[in-house]
Amino acid sequence: MFEFKILKKNKNLRVGEFTTPHGNLLTPELAFVATEGEIKAIPKDILPTLPINLIIVNTFHLWVKNIVQTLDTRNWNLDNDAGSLKLEKNQASNIKLQNPASNFQHQASKKFTIHNYSNFPRPIMSDSGGCQIFSMGFGKAHGVGKVANMFPGKNIKYSDKNNPLEIDEEGVTFPFNSQKIILTPEKSIQIQEKIGADIMFAFDECTSPLNSKKYTKEAMERTHRWLKRCLLLQSADANLRRLGKSAEGGGTHWSPANSASSDKQALFAIIQGGYYEDLRKISAKFMAKLDLPGFGIGGSLGTTKDEVKSVLKWSIPYLPEEKPKHLLGIGQVRDIFEAVERGVDLFDCVIPTREARHKVVYTKHGKVQLRKMKNSEEVLEKNCQCLAYKNNITMKQLYQLFLIKDPRAFFYATVHNIQFYCDLMKSIRQAIEVNKFTRLKEKYLQYY
Numbered sequence: 001m002f003e004f005k006i007l008k009k010n011k012n013l014r015v016g017e018f019t020t021p022h023g024n025l026l027t028p029e030l031a032f033v034a035t036e037g038e039i040k041a042i043p044k045d046i047l048p049t050l051p052i053n054l055i056i057v058n059t060f061h062l063w064v065k066n067i068v069q070t071l072d073t074r075n076w077n078l079d080n081d082a083g084s085l086k087l088e089k090n091q092a093s094n095i096k097l098q099n100p101a102s103n104f105q106h107q108a109s110k111k112f113t114i115h116n117y118s119n120f121p122r123p124i125m126s127d128s129g130g131c132q133i134f135s136m137g138f139g140k141a142h143g144v145g146k147v148a149n150m151f152p153g154k155n156i157k158y159s160d161k162n163n164p165l166e167i168d169e170e171g172v173t174f175p176f177n178s179q180k181i182i183l184t185p186e187k188s189i190q191i192q193e194k195i196g197a198d199i200m201f202a203f204d205e206c207t208s209p210l211n212s213k214k215y216t217k218e219a220m221e222r223t224h225r226w227l228k229r230c231l232l233l234q235s236a237d238a239n240l241r242r243l244g245k246s247a248e249g250g251g252t253h254w255s256p257a258n259s260a261s262s263d264k265q266a267l268f269a270i271i272q273g274g275y276y277e278d279l280r281k282i283s284a285k286f287m288a289k290l291d292l293p294g295f296g297i298g299g300s301l302g303t304t305k306d307e308v309k310s311v312l313k314w315s316i317p318y319l320p321e322e323k324p325k326h327l328l329g330i331g332q333v334r335d336i337f338e339a340v341e342r343g344v345d346l347f348d349c350v351i352p353t354r355e356a357r358h359k360v361v362y363t364k365h366g367k368v369q370l371r372k373m374k375n376s377e378e379v380l381e382k383n384c385q386c387l388a389y390k391n392n393i394t395m396k397q398l399y400q401l402f403l404i405k406d407p408r409a410f411f412y413a414t415v416h417n418i419q420f421y422c423d424l425m426k427s428i429r430q431a432i433e434v435n436k437f438t439r440l441k442e443k444y445l446q447y448y
């Protein structure tokens with residue numbers, strides 16, 4: 001089902017086409033963030049009318065907000081104890097299968113998928129929960145993002161202490177609503193299978209740029225072991241489905257090697273290793289040996305934007321060229337151009353929609369702070385295809401709507417930024433096709 005074709009290639013630049021059960025996805029492409037299955041400020045009935053080709057939902061939030069429990073994507077009952085799956089002895093020996101699905105209340109025979117819930121008919125991704133290990137863990141303790149944004153040469157204080165989360169071999173314990181909840185690799189896969197997104201990610205530990213090398217290495221090795229557990233469980237689940245089929249139509253055999261992408265969901269692994277050349281190479285080489293449908297590049301990406309480029313240089317050449325690569329959580333215009341130039345195919349980022357809600361609109365002539373344009377009678381961008389332009393919304397008018405917290409403010413700013421990013425990604429694909437990427441990059445980077 002999942003196939004990645006490279007349609008055009010010029011050095012590391014490429015236009016690809018990823019086949020999914022919900023249509024073919026042209027790359028490079030950006031996934032818009034729909035944390036709880038919805039993009040903030042966008043009514044669900046509007047979503048399919050927007051030019052969005054890909055969204056990413058958040059496993060942790062769908063789970064703790066009890067949304068995933070209302071979905072049903074499979075015929076067989078998720079309440080089956082995963083521990084009862086028939087694994088080959090040598091495959092089961094290294095893992096402890098808990099009963100990761102025991103929290104689910106299965107709704108018999110009801111088919112209601114994440115695509116129904118989101119009202120989005122095109123491809124959907126789900127993250128693994130690894131992002132929350134960072135944002136609720138060391139990211140919070142250190143007060144930093146994935147790129148620490150510090151000046152090079154500044155005295156950086158590394159620390160591996162005071163993680164608000166408990167992380168051990170088994171999984172991660174999160175404090176949530178005065179309770180403790182545990183996410184393990186198996187549970188992450190079980191939840192993601194229930195979500196039923198076209199692309200899912202293996203459970204990983206995303207470290208902070210301010211973790212020590214020693215800790216980053218330990219976390220990377222743990223992520224590798226967790227990946228094996230994700231693959232084993234996914235293989236076992238695929239096996240169970242096939243066994244179900246075989247009961248009607250004869251026996252089938254399976255092997256873990258070919259089941260990393262089931263017929264409905266592709267599992268991407270996530271490379272870790274922080275801003276350490278040797279660790280990134282080890283992680284990429286480890287992942288490259290596995291027959292996976294795609295790869296994520298995750299974790300901390302250094303202390304400056306320039307260091308992100310190094311992380312890509314240490315990772316991408318060691319991964320199979322013919323597979324899609326996703327740079328997790330990055331989406332500033334400049335970063336997209338730099339990463340595409342280094343072979344990245346997919347992105348996800350909250351920036352377009354989050355910044356819209358903070359009165360920032362993206363235009364071909366740079367980012368605009370609406371506060372600074374509060375008296376402007378100009379539209380956000382001339383000849384834009386978005387609903388803000390179609391309704392002749394001016395900067396002044398939009399700013400006024402923000403002042404009185406009118407929901408239309410969030411809506412118009414969000415649909416405009418979405419249109420900007422969709423147009424940007426389409427222009428990038430077109431420019432690669434006609435060998436004009438550098439010209440396009442120069443045009444945008446005058447302002448970004």
Ligand SMILES: [Zn+2]
Pocket residue numbers: 380381384385386387388389415416417419
């Ligand atoms: Zn617009």
